[in-house]
Amino acid sequence: MRSAVSQSEDDFSGVVHVYKPFRAGLPHLGPYFREAWRRRAFASEASRAKLRSTQSDTVLGQLWNVLNPLLLAAVYFLLVTILSSRAASDPNYFSHLLCGLFAFFFIANSMTGGAKSVVKAGKMITNTAFPRMLLPLSEVRTALRKFLPTLLVLLVALVIGPVKLNVIDLVAIPWFIFLLAFATGMALLLATCQVYFRDTSNFLPYVNRIWLYASPVLWYSEQLPDRLRALEIFNPLFSILGGWSRIIIDHELPLMSETLLAAAWSFGVLILGAFVFMSRERDFAVRL
Amino acid sequence: MQSVSNPPSISVRDVSITYRTTFEKRPTLKSAVMRAGRGERLIREIEAVKNVSFDVHAGSVLGIVGSNGAGKSTIVRAIAGILPPSSGEIQVRGRVSTLLALGVGFDANLSGHENVILGGLAAGYSRAEIESKFEEISDWTELGDFLEMPMRAYSSGMYSRLAFAVAIHMEPDILLVDEALSAGDARFKKKATEKMMSLVREARTMVFVSHALATLQEMCTEAIWLDKGRLMERGTPAEVVKAYSKFVDTPPSAATLEDV
Numbered sequence A: 001m002r003s004a005v006s007q008s009e010d011d012f013s014g015v016v017h018v019y020k021p022f023r024a025g026l027p028h029l030g031p032y033f034r035e036a037w038r039r040r041a042f043a044s045e046a047s048r049a050k051l052r053s054t055q056s057d058t059v060l061g062q063l064w065n066v067l068n069p070l071l072l073a074a075v076y077f078l079l080v081t082i083l084s085s086r087a088a089s090d091p092n093y094f095s096h097l098l099c100g101l102f103a104f105f106f107i108a109n110s111m112t113g114g115a116k117s118v119v120k121a122g123k124m125i126t127n128t129a130f131p132r133m134l135l136p137l138s139e140v141r142t143a144l145r146k147f148l149p150t151l152l153v154l155l156v157a158l159v160i161g162p163v164k165l166n167v168i169d170l171v172a173i174p175w176f177i178f179l180l181a182f183a184t185g186m187a188l189l190l191a192t193c194q195v196y197f198r199d200t201s202n203f204l205p206y207v208n209r210i211w212l213y214a215s216p217v218l219w220y221s222e223q224l225p226d227r228l229r230a231l232e233i234f235n236p237l238f239s240i241l242g243g244w245s246r247i248i249i250d251h252e253l254p255l256m257s258e259t260l261l262a263a264a265w266s267f268g269v270l271i272l273g274a275f276v277f278m279s280r281e282r283d284f285a286v287r288l
Numbered sequence B: 001m002q003s004v005s006n007p008p009s010i011s012v013r014d015v016s017i018t019y020r021t022t023f024e025k026r027p028t029l030k031s032a033v034m035r036a037g038r039g040e041r042l043i044r045e046i047e048a049v050k051n052v053s054f055d056v057h058a059g060s061v062l063g064i065v066g067s068n069g070a071g072k073s074t075i076v077r078a079i080a081g082i083l084p085p086s087s088g089e090i091q092v093r094g095r096v097s098t099l100l101a102l103g104v105g106f107d108a109n110l111s112g113h114e115n116v117i118l119g120g121l122a123a124g125y126s127r128a129e130i131e132s133k134f135e136e137i138s139d140w141t142e143l144g145d146f147l148e149m150p151m152r153a154y155s156s157g158m159y160s161r162l163a164f165a166v167a168i169h170m171e172p173d174i175l176l177v178d179e180a181l182s183a184g185d186a187r188f189k190k191k192a193t194e195k196m197m198s199l200v201r202e203a204r205t206m207v208f209v210s211h212a213l214a215t216l217q218e219m220c221t222e223a224i225w226l227d228k229g230r231l232m233e234r235g236t237p238a239e240v241v242k243a244y245s246k247f248v249d250t251p252p253s254a255a256t257l258e259d260v
């Protein structure tokens, strides 16, 4: 009887597992995160295997990972310089475009990868008990691995281009936490959404395209007409990517309001995504 | 008295499991919006397991029999911690390894080797533990070079060989087997049955779901019979198989007894 007293409520590890009815709500966060951390090797290995299977780990594959966003940047550059004269007259424009576009691709890749992560792992979910959160997290890691080589390209563009490097650029490192938190939160939200609505990932390309045009990537955040200013707080990428470009391209410290907004959006979305995902994940096995 | 000093490995207490699904095969936002427009809700509840209680003591092998859709796979998934019960409680003591009808496999585009590693990592084994077992696993499956091929190139028998090999070599305290042998060839079935027998002799706790009543009788120390989610009978394998065969009105014949 003694061992019955020391029962753990832990779903995954421990010697005694107790499974009780699922009430919509969070699992015990301590054991959940401890177990997710213990099995983090799964997330990184799944991401590595995915990069391997798409040949992203070979030299040519890496080159393609850089070339693809670079070519897209060139397309947008041509488009914008043809359509607007202001951009053409700004020598920093191409660097700004690279800086914003690469960061945007990181978030978009996390979203598209995250959305499919749970549904794609169907058999694994119906046959193994593990913290499901590792699946979308693994996709964020994959997106991050594709983002890193593009950062090198950006670095080269900054060294040889008109913008140059500056100590202020170091602020981009803590600022990147906002990007990461936001991308992770979106991946978690979309992964859950895809389980209930399998057409979510069909809408994503359109959503991402519109989101790109509505964010200060192809244009500067200062260019927003005054009558639309009031709306900028509703687009998380406005503050997150606006600040990113302000730091790297303008060599200015981000505005206080921008920082607070970016922090609120990114951590808000992360917490919301984690909450939605964890409170629904026990339902996934029945839905797939 | 024994159960007090030595609590059961698996204890299922008054468990019911209800699936809630929509009618559609593939739920989409589009159809949800269209249904909402018509004011319909298409949620269907399927009571797969109803008020079932049983214990499995350490070292015993429980066989589960029942017709298709009786709830066998459902109860096994609940013991594995994959499906939460809708009511009741399940207690499991020890590390569980599952071998369910669908087999292992994270991504069919990855090789068998990669899938084994990923499955093991997800199940909470360390990379060193899995790597140290991998040689044994690959020898046992006799799949050779196929282990480095994408799993989409596997036949269903090759698939179940690998799944079975992984489950038994990971040295779980509790092994859950759900019709894992059904796709194998005669040689594999023999080998797998022998391996299972050796695990039985090692006094591992096992839950074994099968339509192969002969193997089940041979291997199990006790059995339960589920029908439409209800526990119909529990007792020795011979009794349960007899009652079940009588119920489905197929006297133990060549067809039900021989095949695994």
Ligand SMILES: Nc1ncnc2c1ncn2[C@@H]1O[C@H](COP(=O)(O)OP(=O)(O)OP(=O)(O)O)[C@@H](O)[C@H]1O
Pocket (backbone or CB within 6 Å): A285, A286, A287, A288, B019, B020, B021, B046, B047, B048, B066, B067, B068, B069, B070, B071, B072, B073, B074, B075
């Ligand atoms: N994912 C699911 N969603 C909804 N209902 C399900 C799901 N899986 C199983 N069911 C239902 O639950 C009941 C029990 O199914 P289960 O798979 O446990 O049967 P089983 O005893 O394993 O049958 P079999 O011998 O065919 O393997 C069935 O009525 C089935 O329709």
Ligand SMILES: [Mg+2]
Pocket (backbone or CB within 6 Å): B072, B073, B074, B101, B178
């Ligand atoms: Mg079944």
